[in-house]
Amino acid sequence: MDLFAALALQIIYGIANLVLISIGLAVIFGMMRVINLAHGEFLMLGGYTVIVATNNGVNIWIAMFIFAPLIVGIIGLIVEWCLIRFLYGRMVDTLLATWGLSLFFIGLITTIFGAQTATTISPPFGAITIGDYSSSGYELFLIFIAILAVALVYLLFRYTKLGLVARGTMQGADMAASLGVSTQRVYSTTFGIGAALSGLAGGLLAPITGVLPTIGAIYIGKAFITVISGGTAILAGTASASILLGAVNGIVAFVVGPTMGEVALLLLAIVLLRLMPQGITGRFFKRSL
Amino acid sequence: MRTNVVLETRSLSMHFGGVVAVNRVDFSLRENELRCLIGPNGAGKSTFFKCLTAQLRPTSGEVVIRDFNVSGSESHQVARMGVGIKTQVPNLFDGLDVEENIWLSASQSASLKRSRVITSEVIERLQLGDVRKSQLGSLAHGQRQLVELGMVLAGEPWLVILDEPTAGMTQEEVIRTAEIIREINKSATMIVVEHDMQFIRMIARKVTVFHQGQILLEGDMDEVSADARVREVYLGHRKTS
Amino acid sequence: MKRSREINSLISIGIVGLIILFGAPLSLDLFSVISLTTAISLAILALSLGLIWGFGGILCFGQTAFFGIGGYAYAIAALNFGGSTGAIIAAVLVAAAAAAILGYFMFYGRLSDVYLAVITLTVTLILYSVIRRTSGPEYKIGIAKLGGFNGINVPPINYPWDATQFLYPEHVFYVAMVALLLAYFLCVWLTKSHFGRVCVSIRENEVRTELLGYDIRFYKLCMFTVGGAIAGLGGIMFANSIGRITPDVFNLYNAALAIIWVIIGGRGTLIGPVFGALILFYLTSFLGRQAVVNINLFLGLVLIVFVLVVPKGIVPSLVELWDRRKSRRMTARSARRMRRRGRSRVKEVQVED
Numbered sequence: 001m002d003l004f005a006a007l008a009l010q011i012i013y014g015i016a017n018l019v020l021i022s023i024g025l026a027v028i029f030g031m032m033r034v035i036n037l038a039h040g041e042f043l044m045l046g047g048y049t050v051i052v053a054t055n056n057g058v059n060i061w062i063a064m065f066i067f068a069p070l071i072v073g074i075i076g077l078i079v080e081w082c083l084i085r086f087l088y089g090r091m092v093d094t095l096l097a098t099w100g101l102s103l104f105f106i107g108l109i110t111t112i113f114g115a116q117t118a119t120t121i122s123p124p125f126g127a128i129t130i131g132d133y134s135s136s137g138y139e140l141f142l143i144f145i146a147i148l149a150v151a152l153v154y155l156l157f158r159y160t161k162l163g164l165v166a167r168g169t170m171q172g173a174d175m176a177a178s179l180g181v182s183t184q185r186v187y188s189t190t191f192g193i194g195a196a197l198s199g200l201a202g203g204l205l206a207p208i209t210g211v212l213p214t215i216g217a218i219y220i221g222k223a224f225i226t227v228i229s230g231g232t233a234i235l236a237g238t239a240s241a242s243i244l245l246g247a248v249n250g251i252v253a254f255v256v257g258p259t260m261g262e263v264a265l266l267l268l269a270i271v272l273l274r275l276m277p278q279g280i281t282g283r284f285f286k287r288s289l
Numbered sequence: 290m291r292t293n294v295v296l297e298t299r300s301l302s303m304h305f306g307g308v309v310a311v312n313r314v315d316f317s318l319r320e321n322e323l324r325c326l327i328g329p330n331g332a333g334k335s336t337f338f339k340c341l342t343a344q345l346r347p348t349s350g351e352v353v354i355r356d357f358n359v360s361g362s363e364s365h366q367v368a369r370m371g372v373g374i375k376t377q378v379p380n381l382f383d384g385l386d387v388e389e390n391i392w393l394s395a396s397q398s399a400s401l402k403r404s405r406v407i408t409s410e411v412i413e414r415l416q417l418g419d420v421r422k423s424q425l426g427s428l429a430h431g432q433r434q435l436v437e438l439g440m441v442l443a444g445e446p447w448l449v450i451l452d453e454p455t456a457g458m459t460q461e462e463v464i465r466t467a468e469i470i471r472e473i474n475k476s477a478t479m480i481v482v483e484h485d486m487q488f489i490r491m492i493a494r495k496v497t498v499f500h501q502g503q504i505l506l507e508g509d510m511d512e513v514s515a516d517a518r519v520r521e522v523y524l525g526h527r528k529t530s
Numbered sequence: 531m532k533r534s535r536e537i538n539s540l541i542s543i544g545i546v547g548l549i550i551l552f553g554a555p556l557s558l559d560l561f562s563v564i565s566l567t568t569a570i571s572l573a574i575l576a577l578s579l580g581l582i583w584g585f586g587g588i589l590c591f592g593q594t595a596f597f598g599i600g601g602y603a604y605a606i607a608a609l610n611f612g613g614s615t616g617a618i619i620a621a622v623l624v625a626a627a628a629a630a631i632l633g634y635f636m637f638y639g640r641l642s643d644v645y646l647a648v649i650t651l652t653v654t655l656i657l658y659s660v661i662r663r664t665s666g667p668e669y670k671i672g673i674a675k676l677g678g679f680n681g682i683n684v685p686p687i688n689y690p691w692d693a694t695q696f697l698y699p700e701h702v703f704y705v706a707m708v709a710l711l712l713a714y715f716l717c718v719w720l721t722k723s724h725f726g727r728v729c730v731s732i733r734e735n736e737v738r739t740e741l742l743g744y745d746i747r748f749y750k751l752c753m754f755t756v757g758g759a760i761a762g763l764g765g766i767m768f769a770n771s772i773g774r775i776t777p778d779v780f781n782l783y784n785a786a787l788a789i790i791w792v793i794i795g796g797r798g799t800l801i802g803p804v805f806g807a808l809i810l811f812y813l814t815s816f817l818g819r820q821a822v823v824n825i826n827l828f829l830g831l832v833l834i835v836f837v838l839v840v841p842k843g844i845v846p847s848l849v850e851l852w853d854r855r856k857s858r859r860m861t862a863r864s865a866r867r868m869r870r871r872g873r874s875r876v877k878e879v880q881v882e883d
Contacts, residue, residue: 035644086838091644092589093837096793099591100833103786107827213826217782221655224648259663266656270632270649274639342741368743376741382734393731396724397743444742 007254013139014253015246016146020205022223022230023149023238024198029227030234031170031190033091034084037098039223040216041105042195046072046202047211048109054121061124068203069196076195080188088187102216109213116212123207142204149197154235156193166190170232222262225269231279240280245269293320295448295478296341301350301360303336310336312502313350323474325489326482327513328499329522334482335377337499338452341480342374343367354448369398373446373477377453379433383426387417387436390425395443404443411439415469431462438469449473452482467491486514498522540718543801544711551707555700563703567771569811570706573804574713574764576791580803581717582757583792585726587733588750589643592650593761593788595657598779600625600762601769602661605682610672613693614685618766625762626755633754637747651785658780681776684769699771706767710804713760717800720756729753783826787814790829793836796843805845 025039036042046068053063079101087094125137157163168176169186177183209215226245230237245265253261276283296318303311311333318324326334339345341352343364352360359367368374382390391411395404412421415435420428425436434454441449454470455463463485470492473479483489489496489510496513498505500522506513513519555563575597582588603624607617632653636646665678674682687702689695697705720726732739732746740746769775778784787810795806817825840847 033644035648083834083838092647093841095589095591095644095647096789097834097837099786099789100830100837102830103783103826103833104830107824107830111824111827214782217655218659220782221652221659224652228645228648259660262656263660266652269652270635273641273645273649274635277639277641277645344737344741363740363745365740365743365745368741374741376737380735380738380741382731382738384734385731389727393727393739394742401724440738440742 007250009140010254011247011250012143014250015242016143017205018222018226018242018246018249019146019150019238020142020201021219022226022242023153023234024194024196024201025223026227026230026234026238027153027197028191028194030232030237031166031194032088032187033232034094035098035224035227036191036194037095037220038079038102038105038216039198040218040220041102042072042076042198042216043202043205043219044109044211044213044216045075045105046199046204047206047209047215048113049199050203050206051121051211060121064203065200069200072199072202073192073196075199077188077192079195080191084191085184085188106213106216113213117210121207136208138207145204149200150235150239153197157234162189222265225266229269229272229279231276231281231283233281237279237281240284244272244280294318295320295355296480297353298337298341299351299353301337301340301352302348303333303340303345304348309502311340311347314502314504316497316504318478318480320478321474323470323479323481323492323494325493325496326480326499327484327486327489327496328505329484332499333502334484334499335452336502338377338450338480338482341367341450342372368444371398371444371447373441373444373449375437375441375449375451375454377456377482379430379437381425381433381437381440384424386422386424387428387439388412388421390436391439391443394440395445397444399445407443407445411443414442415439431458434458434466435462438466442473447477449477449479450482451479453484454481455483455485455488463488464491539801543714547707547711547714551704551711554707555703560699564699564771565815567699567703567706568768569808570703570710571764571767571771572787572791572811573807574706574710574767575761575788576795576803576807577710577713577717577800578757578760578764579788579792580795580797580800581720581760582753584796584798584800584803585721585733586729586750586753586757588754588757589647590650590754590757591647591789592652592654592785593757594779594784595650595654596625596629596758596761597765597768597788598654598657598775598777599628600765601684601775601779602676602682602765603762604766604769605684605775606671606674608685609674609682613691614687615690618687621766622759622762625765626759629758629761630751630755633751633758637750637754640747654780654785655782658777658782661777661780679777681774681778683774684772686773687770702767702770706771709763709767713763714800714804717760721800725749725752786829786833790833790836792843793833794840794843796845796847799843799845802843802845806843 021043024042025036028034028036028039049068049071050060050063053067054060058067083097083101084094087097123136123138125141157166165176166186166189169183176186209218222245226238226241229245230239230241245268248268249261249265252264272280294317296316298314298316301311301314301316302309314337316337326337328334336345340347340360343352343359343362343366347360350360351358354367354370354372357370359370364374382393385393388408392404392408395407395411399407412418415438417432417435417439420432425433428436434457438451438454441451451470455466458466467488470479470481474492481489481492493510495507496510497507498513498519505522506516506519508516554566558566575593578596579590579593582590582593600621604614604617604621607620608614611617611620632650636649641649661676662679664676665680667675669676669678676682686696687705688697721730728739728744728749732744732749736746765775765779768779791806791810792803793806794810795804796802814825814829817823817828836843842850
């Protein structure tokens, strides 16, 4: 029973982890149909922000919940303004340019902080125990935050004016433009929000994974397959894909080993896309957010 | 009278979400016929066309071409049965020249040697010799439409389905296209989706009128244009627009 | 005129290739020959990506997956077979099979560009993390231990069917260069063939190609498989020039490099990507020695600048520039001629008066 509870918790954490690392990417993909290849580096920048801030005496909570999203969000806006806005409607070029950006950020951070792990910070929670098994309290906390992040994005798109305009643009950019919506502004705001969410996630994960200039690479594979398996509906897609992929990953990892868990994740995603090329939400929950 | 029926739809329906674009259509076409499909915008002609060519998979019902049910097929399989297809929007290889465009069509079924012969024949027949080495992207709209007809011809089809072949053409080009269509019809069965009534008058023998996803009426041109309902939904519609 | 220029450029490429083939080992020291062999193996990878992307419109961000699979398959097969002849054939087949299986799911699922790019990239990244974790002794295929992040020591190529006679590094260079030349002319032939021209038409317009009766899924799959085989060949040569194959071939940096070679060399040409790979190989190793600017930073900027400013890449841009200059010179000459003729006609008119 304890084993089962511990395993269930581990799987739920795996799902929450997928939600966290992919939600920023999903917001940008859902709104703009753009896959941001620098997504991993946005997470990485979030991690560095938290580490640098706490090392300079900032409270870790403030560093995580305010500094990381704010700074990475601003970087996102700058990137949109300097680069992405020249490439709207050119999907392939956007992919390539954001890949260039990814390399640029890796290089920049390596130049500033060196190629090795920056000073790590410890998770602000101790372990909790379930019978014979112990689990990290911080992981429980992250599960809670993942749920909160999904709720926040839902409220943002459902009940604010910005959300209404954004959903309109999602349904048909031309129509929205003809109604006087500045799609340019919607896109740049979306990109900023997506980047801020990535920064938040990166900051939250920093105590667990540590930070390296190249750490983005370990996130992006999973984030990409979650988002494209989910399809273009931001929340329904991310949630359904995270649950499906996270559960399979967790179970296979438990039975066979963590390496095979990742392989199973990838194989499942490829088979899924053969059956549903538009992702899960291309087939089901079409009209959802 | 079920002899020489070459194309048939049985209770064909296509829904998009809540919208019924094509509603239980039974349609049949005999060999060597030249049939025009007309109807106001939104009548379901283009959706019907896409179902015939397997670009869309119908929600229910069947499309049968020469006793073969194609409603679950891919569109290349329909094309391979010897069906020549021209879509509404000019659909060409803009980066390639006229000759290559037509050659690619010919060489799908014919040998490489024979397809070179076919290509020059088609180019001569459509009087495209002056532009044979021009890139498609640089041609005028009417010429592009002609090249697309040429691609249909080069496949040596026995059944030809054209969606609005005269859209955006000058009067002179329309007349020439009508001639070409009549000529194609000598060797092939044809369906032409159109809404230019004058053009239809030039080519049509039998006309099927679509309205709200269903067949309103079938008959020859005089019958159709004399029909009060057709005047109301179609001709009347045109006047107001 | 266009055709004769194509033939001329092919002939000159062949001649330059032969000069390098016979000249390089005579004029360079051993170290340079070995690093040139590495560069050539990367050029083969670039060629494979240039083929499928430029002529098949297949945006594969993980072409290094097949390169790495080729290298690994060669190492494993050579250790198990105790010779390289069968191993080379096996490795090319394994790389092609990997591409065919992945391609089946992608093309028959009709994935669009963006999805395809991301899936292929993800495949590479997952291979990277999986193979890195295979350092334990239980991870072995036959007698070959996968070796985790340390990789596998690669037995050198031997004379065909004679496993006792190993090739020296200079000779490996000959093999690699011949492989590049063969692969290049194979690609040229392929793009000129009916198959290749159908692939180009798919790149231009998928719907139209399908309505002509071509099964575009099948054509793309074939193209992708050939690309995988050529990349695998590159991987074999790479493993031989370095003497070792490690999971690093699958990392994000190398995946990006392959894309950058093709972007800067030029999509839609075959020689462009080869040039791109050679130029960047020497440029990055130079920058690596200087340690002035971080290589990632530099490559990132190069990629962004090319996408924004020189999207066609170097080779097509140069060809265009050359054509424009030539046509300007021609029009200038013909204008002069016209003027002269015009003047003489004016004289005639005056005489008539």
